[in-house]
Amino acid sequence: MRRFVLIAVPYLWLVALFLIPFVIVLKIALSDVALARPPYLPQLDITGGWDSIRTFFSELDFENFWFLTTDDLYWKAYLSSLQIALFSTTLTLLVGYPIAYGMARAAPEWRPTLLMLVILPFWTSFLIRVYAWMGILSNEGLLNQFLLWLGVINEPLTILNTNAAVYIGIVYTYLPFMILPIYSALERMDDSLLEAAEDLGCSRLSAFWLVTIPLSKNGIIAGCFLVFIPVIGEFVIPSLLGGSGTLMIGKVLWEEFFSNRDWPVASAVAVILLLILVIPIILFQRNEQKQREAEG
Amino acid sequence: MTRFSWFNATALTLGFAFLYMPMIILVIYSFNASKLVTVWAGFSTQWYGELLRNEEFLSAAWVTLKVAVMSSTIATVLGTMAAYVLVRAGRFSGRTLFSGMIYAPLVMPEVITGLSLLLLFIGIGLDRGVLTIVLAHTTFSMCYVSVVVSSRLVSFDKSLEEAALDLGCSPFEAFRLVTLPIIAPAVISGWLLAFTLSLDDLVIASFTTGPSATTLPIKIFSAVRLGVSPEINALSTIMIGIVTVGVITASLITKQAAVRQAREERMAERPA
Incomplete structure (x- = not known):
């Protein structure tokens, strides 16, 4: 009995507040937009008996999904989200790997402090960390003032409200997610392997390519997924740092819902976004599982 | 291993500068007297005062x-x-x-x-x-x-x-x-x-x-x-301050607890 209660309470909570909401999203994605409250049709009316339930189901259709394919805003937004996520994941890897490598090579008594310094920004508000770049990247911002002072440029660069600012924001906010798994892979590495490679005639660089990189592969894969998956649905970064030319699906969904008040289309956008995410999520879980099996 | 080279040192310095510079700049500019957030016009705490008077x-x-x-x-x-x-x-x-x-x-x-x-x-x-x-x-x-x-x-x-x-x-x-x-x-x-x-x-x-x-x-x-607004800079500074103090305190407490536990385990292992 006690076991039953223990299982039932969190189970029912998640069914009520996680699973059922999804069914509702799916249902509204199949409905039509209407000038009503709530603004979609048909409404399910159980009091009408079987007939009304049958007519309810017959009125659902895939019209909104067709609409998403006809208006090129949507597939462009999906593609551009994927492209931005891919490019910024690569950038984050290039920035994060040397930091993780340096941390793993630092003296052991320094490592806990360095680790804390990487985790600390993660506890600070995401919104504030994105906002901090607005003042730096604007036309009269510190970066432009600095570059003008150096004499590298003659007139301020437009960085804020472009995709470049979005990339900077993503690399900055998601960097800890990349550093931590790579660091934990590198820290476990046995250094005698590198020495063996060098004894056998490898140069330092080729020992790095042939030994260090393959051994940190799982960390790299985990880090990339931890950045890539959430970036696809990102909303805050493109809306604060990006411009009107920055197309990301999270922003489109937000505007579809709050500005256009088209709930059925917003729901259809959400359903497709979820279908796109299922693939990287399954790949990520396979990688995690492989790693767990390899460890024990 | 201790292959701590100049490369590693540079990577760490640049990396942590990148992670912390934006927040440090934000904190500094929250004490700026000017309403223009990119021009430094002297030290002032007026934005904190305005923040505390802002009911919303x-x-x-x-x-x-x-x-x-x-x-x-x-x-x-x-x-x-x-x-x-x-x-x-x-x-x-x-x-x-x-x-x-x-x-x-x-x-x-x-x-x-x-x-x-x-x-x-x-x-x-x-x-x-x-x-x-x-x-x-x-x-x-x-x-x-x-x-x-x-x-x-x-x-x-x-x-x-x-x-x-x-x-x-x-x-x-x-x-x-x-x-x-x-x-x-x-x-x-x-x-x-x-x-x-x-x-x-x-x-x-x-x-x-x-x-x-x-x-x-x-x-x-x-x-x-x-x-960008100076009041938000002040608010951000307060939030960054609270988090920093909290995280450092928490990590000191867990470190102490770990030391204590290690000592107790050593005591337990020692033959009576």
């Missing part, structure tokens, strides 16, 4: 704190239960669905979570406000809590619990007297994680709130959409 920010901060305390506390209870079920309850029908529902919210885009919860609240006719934000935050943060707690539960010796049961404890007593003290650090860090997730959340709160409840992130977002 204060009431938003109060709402945020209330939501965070309530949702992280409920999430810790539910998340610990869920972790216990995942690790200890063995097989039961619907277990795959259960673990799926625990892990899915961790990777779910916030816009989808927010949208789906809002549609649920409208569907059942629940008035949107503090209650709905608490429900929403509890749901996604309980999953984080259960991941943190279950990783601790997996690593701890089940025979301790069984010994307590053999010695006549009821299952609940065994949990309270044996399991809970051992997993307490994970439960506390789960609570802290849930608390910060709630404090930080903009997207889900924006979807699930009504006109009666505005949280601090919603307020900040609508203010900074129009551009």
